[in-house]
Amino acid sequence: MATDTSESKKTSKLEQTNPDYDPNIVIEAQNLTKIYRDFWGRQKVRALNALDLEVKKGEIFGLLGPNGSGKSTTIKLLLGLLFPTSGRAMVFGENATEVTKNERIGYLPEESYLYKFLTAEETLDFYGRLFDIPSEVRKERVQSLIKQVGLTNAKRRQLREYSKGMTRRIGLAQALINDPDLVLLDEPTSGLDPLGTREMKDMILKLRDEGKTVVMCSHLLGDVQDVCDRIAILYQGDLKELGRVDSLLQVSDETSIRAKNLPESAQEEIREVIKRHGGDLIGVENPKSTLEELFLQIVRESEQRPGQRASGSDS
Numbered sequence: 398m399a400t401d402t403s404e405s406k407k408t409s410k411l412e413q414t415n416p417d418y419d420p421n422i423v424i425e426a427q428n429l430t431k432i433y434r435d436f437w438g439r440q441k442v443r444a445l446n447a448l449d450l451e452v453k454k455g456e457i458f459g460l461l462g463p464n465g466s467g468k469s470t471t472i473k474l475l476l477g478l479l480f481p482t483s484g485r486a487m488v489f490g491e492n493a494t495e496v497t498k499n500e501r502i503g504y505l506p507e508e509s510y511l512y513k514f515l516t517a518e519e520t521l522d523f524y525g526r527l528f529d530i531p532s533e534v535r536k537e538r539v540q541s542l543i544k545q546v547g548l549t550n551a552k553r554r555q556l557r558e559y560s561k562g563m564t565r566r567i568g569l570a571q572a573l574i575n576d577p578d579l580v581l582l583d584e585p586t587s588g589l590d591p592l593g594t595r596e597m598k599d600m601i602l603k604l605r606d607e608g609k610t611v612v613m614c615s616h617l618l619g620d621v622q623d624v625c626d627r628i629a630i631l632y633q634g635d636l637k638e639l640g641r642v643d644s645l646l647q648v649s650d651e652t653s654i655r656a657k658n659l660p661e662s663a664q665e666e667i668r669e670v671i672k673r674h675g676g677d678l679i680g681v682e683n684p685k686s687t688l689e690e691l692f693l694q695i696v697r698e699s700e701q702r703p704g705q706r707a708s709g710s711d712s
């Protein structure tokens with residue numbers, strides 16, 4: 398597996414030869430169907446049913462759905478680890494079954510498969526060698542990824558000593574060792590504490606800022622809402638919803654107004670205006686922060702002032 402970061406070599410064969418190929422479409426699934434069969438060839442499960450979707454360059458795309466809805470099957474089809482029963486998946490304009498395109502993909506699986514007796518440095522160096530990354534580039538990238546995922550203080554410890562959150566971090570660093578253009582993340586925030594979750598979400602957003610395309614599967618809907626531009630919701634192999642998170646979540650028949658330092662008299666006037674226009678007042682109240690914000694604020698304050706109670710507490 399040879400990896401070269403120069404733009405010219407990172408483009409796929411099709412990108413170079415097919416003038417119709419649109420480089421802004423990183424993933425294209427057309428009628429993608431996967432039926433698992435038993436030893437005798439009899440149909441066991443229709444895991445994915447005629448999936449049509451596109452993932453655009455530079456977006457964070459969320460694949461959602463209850464257990465067994467076909468998310469992992471979709472990821473495996475994109476990686477070429479499974480063959481579709483019918484339809485096709487294209488990645489960077491190449492058929493997903495073409496494994497050479499995986500040189501441009503980083504993959505964080507749900508379960509860690511890393512070698513427990515290697516340190517973080519050794520792990521990343523090992524995967525860097527698999528990608529044939531030249532020694533100097535490899536050394537630099539290993540150190541910069543370790544820093545990026547916040548494992549500098551633990552970089553010489555064996556992975557068997559790592560907590561679940563640390564294992565997730567080294568998993569992400571491993572997925573990025575080849576400086577991929579497309580990053581597939583299966584449950585990236587599972588097992589992380591709220592601070593680790595925030596950092597992981599920031600790292601995912603940073604990947605988008607760097608121009609990478611991210612596809613993530615997650616059951617943690619709050620995390621998906623925080624980072625994803627678009628989502629697809631699968632149910633028993635069928636695509637049930639596809640669209641931009643902000644427009645899917647917009648409640649179009651309600652209006653919300655937020656103001657600071659508004660006196661009680663003005664609030665009364667607003668109530669009157671709503672009444673005059675025939676609207677139903679749902680509530681005039683102080684907005685609430687999120688539990689995540691409160692938790693992070695307390696952790697940050699505790700770091701700055703060890704031993705003291707956080708400022709926001711009133712009981």
Ligand SMILES: Nc1ncnc2c1ncn2[C@@H]1O[C@H](COP(=O)(O)OP(=O)(O)OP(=O)(O)O)[C@@H](O)[C@H]1O
Pocket residue numbers: 433434441442443444462463464465466467468469470471
């Ligand atoms: N190797 C396999 N052989 C037979 N059936 C399988 C196989 N892998 C997955 N399935 C079935 O295909 C369906 C979709 O599974 P898949 O793992 O893609 O779902 P998922 O959405 O990733 O679920 P989860 O959220 O639990 O990870 C399920 O009914 C599952 O039992």
